[in-house]
Amino acid sequence: MPKGKKSLAPNPAEPPLVITKTDREAWDDEADAVVVGFGGAGACAALEASANGARVLVLDRFHGGGATAISGGVFYAGGGTHIQSEAGATDDADEMFRYLSLEVKGVVAEETLRDFCDTSVDNLTWLEEHGVPFEASLCPYKTSYPTDDYYLYYSGNEGFSPYKEAAKPAPRGHRAKGAGLPGESFYEPLRASAHRAGIEVEYEARVTRLVIDSRNRVLGVEYRQIKKGFWSSLYRRLNQAGVAIVKYNPKVAAKLRKHCFQIEADHSVLKRVRAINGVVLAAGGFIYNRDMVKEIAPKYRSGMPLGTASDNGSGILLGQSVGGKTDLMDRISAWRFINPPEAFAKGMIINQNGERYINEFMYGAAVGEAMVEHNDGVAILIINGELKKLAREQCKPGKAQWFQRAPALLNLWFNSKEAKTVDELAKVAKVPLETLRKTLDEYNDAADGKMADRFNKGSDRMHAMRNGPYFAINAGIKSKRFPCPTLTLGGLVVDERTGQVKSEDGGVIPGLYAAGRNAVGVCSRQYVSGLSIADCVYSGRRAGGAAARGEMYAAKDAPTPVQSSPIEAKSLEGIPAIHQAQVADPSPEAHQGTSRRPRRDGPYPRQSLNRTIRRPGGATRVSSSQRGRLPKRAP
Structure with a gap:
C-alpha cells in the first residue's frame, strides 16, 4: 500500500467483549447455534445443526458461497460410492485410508482419518439428498481437471509411486454436474436446502468479535450488517463483480473491494446475537489477508490468492x-498445474541449478510444494519444438477446459524463450550449462528406455528432446505470465470428536467450534482436488451437530475454570495488531423495537448491566450492577 494512504479494510477481528452476567437487553437476537460464514462448511454445519433440532442463525459477510461457490465443485469421496460402482470402478474404505494416510501424514489422528473414509459414502449420499448432482462418467486419462464430458476422475496422486504401491488406485474426484467450474452446482443446492429447512441467514453481516463470559465461555457474537435496501444491494453487486473479475484484473477487483469497505463503514449497524449452545466458525482461510500471508508464510506471498x-x-x-x-x-x-496440455508434462521442470526435482505428471499441489519448499519457488519448464507443436494441438477447443487452454497458449506465445541449442538454452534459462546438459542427457536416456527415471516417471510419459529448438517457460511462483494459485490450509486446532476449538493452555473453549478452512483438518498437510470440500462437509457436519447438541468435551478434558479476572485479549503473534473497538453502539436505532425471534429463558439469569470497564489487554468487560440497566449505546 502506498505510504500515507490508510487502508479502508476493516480489522478481521476485534478483541472479545466480556460479559460477566447476561441480560436480554445486551442482545438483539438469539439462536441455539450461530454459524459464522455461509460457504461450503458453514452450509453443512447449519444443515446438520438444524437436523439436530437447533434453531440456527447464519451470518455471512457477503452473500454466501465463499470459495466453494467459485471452485471446481469437486468432492473427494471413496469407499465404494454408487458413482464409482456405476462407472465400473472398485474401491473400499481401507484402500482410501491407505492412500490418504500418505497424503495426510498424521495431521489428524488415525481414528479421525478412518472415520473420514468410513463415512465418505454416507456424506456423498447426504449431499445428493440435499440436491447436489453427480454423474458416473469416468475420465479415461490423467488430468488436473476433466472436460465437461467427465465427472469422475483420478484427482490426486493415486496412480504414482509410492502411492500406487501402498493402495490400489481408484478415481475419487466426484465433480458436481455442471459446465466449466461448477462450484455453484455444488453450493447452491445446499443454500436452497438451508432456506427450505427454515434456517435464518443474514447476508451482508460481518462478525466483528466474540462475546464471552468471565470464564471464557463463548456466549455469542457481535456483527455489523449493511442496511437493507439500496446499500446492501449495491454492496452485493460490487462484491460479485470483484469476485468475477479478480483473476483477470486484480487492480479493478481491489478498487471494487474498497468501495465495499466504504459501504461497510458508512452504512452498517451494530448488532449482537446470543448463541445458547455454541458458535461455529466457518469463515474460510486467510489467503486474501496479504499482510498475514507475508508475515506467516512469506515464500507464498507472490502467489495468486485463490478464494x-x-x-x-x-x-x-x-x-x-x-x-x-x-x-x-x-x-x-x-x-x-502444467497438465493439460499433456505435452507440457512430457517435458521437464528444472530449478535454478538446472536440475529436475519431481515427476512432472504429479498432482499440481505436489509440484508446487516441491517448487516452493525445496527449490526457492523456481520452476523452469523445458520443452522442444515437437512438444510445442503437440501442446498447441492439445489446446484446441474441446480438448481441455477454456481456463486450462488459455494460460497454456498465452505461455506458449508470450512466456517461452527460444533456444536453438543446449548452450543457448542454458543462457536463456540462466542455469549452469554442464548441469543442464547432464540433466537433459539423463532425461533423454530415460525417455528412450535406456535407464529408469529417478523420479519414477514412465518412459511412455516422457519425450526425448535431443534436438532443438528448445523453449524455456518460467513457471515459478513469481511468474507474472504463469500465475500460481495459492490457498491456506492451517487454522484453529479442534477436538476431532466435536470440532470444538482447543485453547493454548491445552483445554478447550466452551461454546466455540470451527470447521472448514477455519480449522486444522484432513487436508491441512497436503491438498488434492476435492479434499478441501470433502473436509468442509465432514468437519461442518461434525461441528454443526455438536453445537446443536451442546456437546463440549469429555469430562477428563475439561479445563479448570479460572476464578480470577476475565480473559485479556492479547496481540496475536505473527499477525498484524488488532485495534481496540468501541463498545458504544454507533447505530442505536438498530436496537429499538423487539427481535423477530421470540425470547425465552436460557441457561444464564437476567441481570442488569450498567457500565463498561476497559481492560489493559484490549478486551472489554461489561459488569453487572443492581443500580441500573445498560443505557442506550451512544452513537
Whole structure:
C-alpha cells in the first residue's frame, strides 16, 4: 500500500467483549447455534445443526458461497460410492485410508482419518439428498481437471509411486454436474436446502468479535450488517463483480473491494446475537489477508490468492482472540498445474541449478510444494519444438477446459524463450550449462528406455528432446505470465470428536467450534482436488451437530475454570495488531423495537448491566450492577 494512504479494510477481528452476567437487553437476537460464514462448511454445519433440532442463525459477510461457490465443485469421496460402482470402478474404505494416510501424514489422528473414509459414502449420499448432482462418467486419462464430458476422475496422486504401491488406485474426484467450474452446482443446492429447512441467514453481516463470559465461555457474537435496501444491494453487486473479475484484473477487483469497505463503514449497524449452545466458525482461510500471508508464510506471498475477499482470516483471528490454538498456519498449497496440455508434462521442470526435482505428471499441489519448499519457488519448464507443436494441438477447443487452454497458449506465445541449442538454452534459462546438459542427457536416456527415471516417471510419459529448438517457460511462483494459485490450509486446532476449538493452555473453549478452512483438518498437510470440500462437509457436519447438541468435551478434558479476572485479549503473534473497538453502539436505532425471534429463558439469569470497564489487554468487560440497566449505546 502506498505510504500515507490508510487502508479502508476493516480489522478481521476485534478483541472479545466480556460479559460477566447476561441480560436480554445486551442482545438483539438469539439462536441455539450461530454459524459464522455461509460457504461450503458453514452450509453443512447449519444443515446438520438444524437436523439436530437447533434453531440456527447464519451470518455471512457477503452473500454466501465463499470459495466453494467459485471452485471446481469437486468432492473427494471413496469407499465404494454408487458413482464409482456405476462407472465400473472398485474401491473400499481401507484402500482410501491407505492412500490418504500418505497424503495426510498424521495431521489428524488415525481414528479421525478412518472415520473420514468410513463415512465418505454416507456424506456423498447426504449431499445428493440435499440436491447436489453427480454423474458416473469416468475420465479415461490423467488430468488436473476433466472436460465437461467427465465427472469422475483420478484427482490426486493415486496412480504414482509410492502411492500406487501402498493402495490400489481408484478415481475419487466426484465433480458436481455442471459446465466449466461448477462450484455453484455444488453450493447452491445446499443454500436452497438451508432456506427450505427454515434456517435464518443474514447476508451482508460481518462478525466483528466474540462475546464471552468471565470464564471464557463463548456466549455469542457481535456483527455489523449493511442496511437493507439500496446499500446492501449495491454492496452485493460490487462484491460479485470483484469476485468475477479478480483473476483477470486484480487492480479493478481491489478498487471494487474498497468501495465495499466504504459501504461497510458508512452504512452498517451494530448488532449482537446470543448463541445458547455454541458458535461455529466457518469463515474460510486467510489467503486474501496479504499482510498475514507475508508475515506467516512469506515464500507464498507472490502467489495468486485463490478464494474470495471473505478469506481474510477473520474466523481464525476470532478464535485466537479468545485464546484459541492454531497450527500449520504456514502450510499453503501452491498449485503448479502444467497438465493439460499433456505435452507440457512430457517435458521437464528444472530449478535454478538446472536440475529436475519431481515427476512432472504429479498432482499440481505436489509440484508446487516441491517448487516452493525445496527449490526457492523456481520452476523452469523445458520443452522442444515437437512438444510445442503437440501442446498447441492439445489446446484446441474441446480438448481441455477454456481456463486450462488459455494460460497454456498465452505461455506458449508470450512466456517461452527460444533456444536453438543446449548452450543457448542454458543462457536463456540462466542455469549452469554442464548441469543442464547432464540433466537433459539423463532425461533423454530415460525417455528412450535406456535407464529408469529417478523420479519414477514412465518412459511412455516422457519425450526425448535431443534436438532443438528448445523453449524455456518460467513457471515459478513469481511468474507474472504463469500465475500460481495459492490457498491456506492451517487454522484453529479442534477436538476431532466435536470440532470444538482447543485453547493454548491445552483445554478447550466452551461454546466455540470451527470447521472448514477455519480449522486444522484432513487436508491441512497436503491438498488434492476435492479434499478441501470433502473436509468442509465432514468437519461442518461434525461441528454443526455438536453445537446443536451442546456437546463440549469429555469430562477428563475439561479445563479448570479460572476464578480470577476475565480473559485479556492479547496481540496475536505473527499477525498484524488488532485495534481496540468501541463498545458504544454507533447505530442505536438498530436496537429499538423487539427481535423477530421470540425470547425465552436460557441457561444464564437476567441481570442488569450498567457500565463498561476497559481492560489493559484490549478486551472489554461489561459488569453487572443492581443500580441500573445498560443505557442506550451512544452513537
